[in-house]
């Protein structure tokens with residue numbers, strides 16, 4: 698498989714740039730996270746980070762190119778990210794709306810994925826940064842799906858595939874992290890930043906309510922019958 702050296706460089710540099718932005722925020726603890734940019738949809742080919750690389754110090758040589766089965770398309774000593782199948786699943790299901798898939802582990806996405814695990818989703822309503830997801834309606838509400846953290850990656854990818862919503866460009870994995878995407882790496886980066894801001898706000902707001910006004914918080918979370 699041959700493709701332009703310029704394309705290879707554009708994709709690798711795009712991933713290095715976004716990794717530096719996220720690393721500065723501490724979103725890649727302990728080498729976690731993985732990143733990809735699509736090269737072509739038909740056939741599906743994309744550049745992805747090699748497994749186990751320190752994404753706080755990602756280099757152009759840490760990127761390899763794989764197909765829709767997560768197999769390298771060129772001879773390489775690099776091993777694709779252990780979660781490459783998740784990237785492939787998002788590209789296959791979202792189509793043209795996904796030109797890049799980004800995965801980060803953060804404290805706030807882990808906390809909310811556990812707090813709302815039983816609901817299977819986190820609901821965020823009426824926040825300005827929902828517009829950062831390209832959703833412009835007044836008072837918009839979004840549900841971010843939460844899937845269990847299956848160790849079996851094909852199962853994890855399939856479960857994520859079942860829950861994808863093209864309107865909401867992200868899926869949480871319980872006590873693991875978020876996969877978010879966008880039509881290109883800039884949109885995907887904006888989506889991750891918007892989600893993380895809203896997760897942080899939501900968690901701190903929950904905490905504030907419980908600390909500052911525990912009675913109101915308890916009433917707000919109690920079933921309606923108990924209010925009567």
Ligand SMILES: CSC[C@@H](O)[C@@H](O)C(=O)COP(=O)(O)O
Nearest residue numbers: 727728729730731748749778779
């Ligand atoms: C280092 S713990 C995190 C990993 O288990 C995994 O979830 C992850 O995000 C990074 O895996 P990788 O294979 O380096 O892409």
Ligand SMILES: [Zn+2]
Nearest residue numbers: 729730800874
């Ligand atoms: Zn991960």
